[in-house]
Amino acid sequence: MRKLFLYGRTEAGKTSLTQALKGEKLHYHKTQYNNAWDITIDTPGEYIESKKIAHALCSISFDSDVIGVLCAANEPYNVFCPGEIGFTTRPMIGIITKIDLPNANIPMVTQWLKEAGCQKIFAVSNQTGEGIDELRDYLLQIPPRRTLEEAKQDQQSGKRSF
Ligand SMILES: Nc1nc2c(ncn2[C@@H]2O[C@H](COP(=O)(O)OP(=O)(O)OP(=O)(O)O)[C@@H](O)[C@H]2O)c(=O)[nH]1
Numbered sequence: 001m002r003k004l005f006l007y008g009r010t011e012a013g014k015t016s017l018t019q020a021l022k023g024e025k026l027h028y029h030k031t032q033y034n035n036a037w038d039i040t041i042d043t044p045g046e047y048i049e050s051k052k053i054a055h056a057l058c059s060i061s062f063d064s065d066v067i068g069v070l071c072a073a074n075e076p077y078n079v080f081c082p083g084e085i086g087f088t089t090r091p092m093i094g095i096i097t098k099i100d101l102p103n104a105n106i107p108m109v110t111q112w113l114k115e116a117g118c119q120k121i122f123a124v125s126n127q128t129g130e131g132i133d134e135l136r137d138y139l140l141q142i143p144p145r146r147t148l149e150e151a152k153q154d155q156q157s158g159k160r161s162f
Pocket residue numbers: 008009010011012013014015016017026028029030031032043044045046097098099100101124125126127128
């Protein structure tokens with residue numbers, strides 16, 4: 001399974017997603033520091049909410065295979081920059097959580113995540129389990145390894161390296 005790096009606002013559901021992906025019952029655990037779990041790297045929401053420490057997310061993300069930009073479907077405002085994908089050489093996916101809530105606004109959050117550069121977007125509920133299987137299946141797919149020659153060719157032609 002590819003290791004998923006998670007970042008997004010406080011209470012967006014990053015830790016709950018880690019539990020849901022493992023089929024565990026949800027139990028609240030405030031993330032106080034970066035946790036390199038077996039399937040995810042879970043970060044505290046405060047990192048993306050603070051201009052002073054947001055850049056730390058870039059270096060922490062390098063231990064992962066896929067970057068997951070996580071946003072709850074009922075979030076009132078957007079903390080992600082357009083073109084945010086520029087900080088990484090990993091594939092970046094958007095994960096919309098809390099789609100079970102009555103005030104979920106999936107089209108709005110989808111637009112924020114697309115603008116950030118997410119190539120694929122998954123809508124999930126950690127509470128009901130909706131959408132979790134699709135995300136897990138995606139993470140279980142291991143893309144074929146490229147040769148150094150192929151990577152060099154992509155770099156020369158300005159293509160992203162994934
Ligand atoms: N209804 C609903 N509640 C959710 C969902 N995902 C998480 N929650 C709830 O949202 C609250 C915060 O979830 P966490 O997973 O701790 O959020 P987090 O993003 O890890 O938060 P920080 O560790 O503070 O950055 C908890 O009470 C969860 O039960 C979801 O998909 N639907």
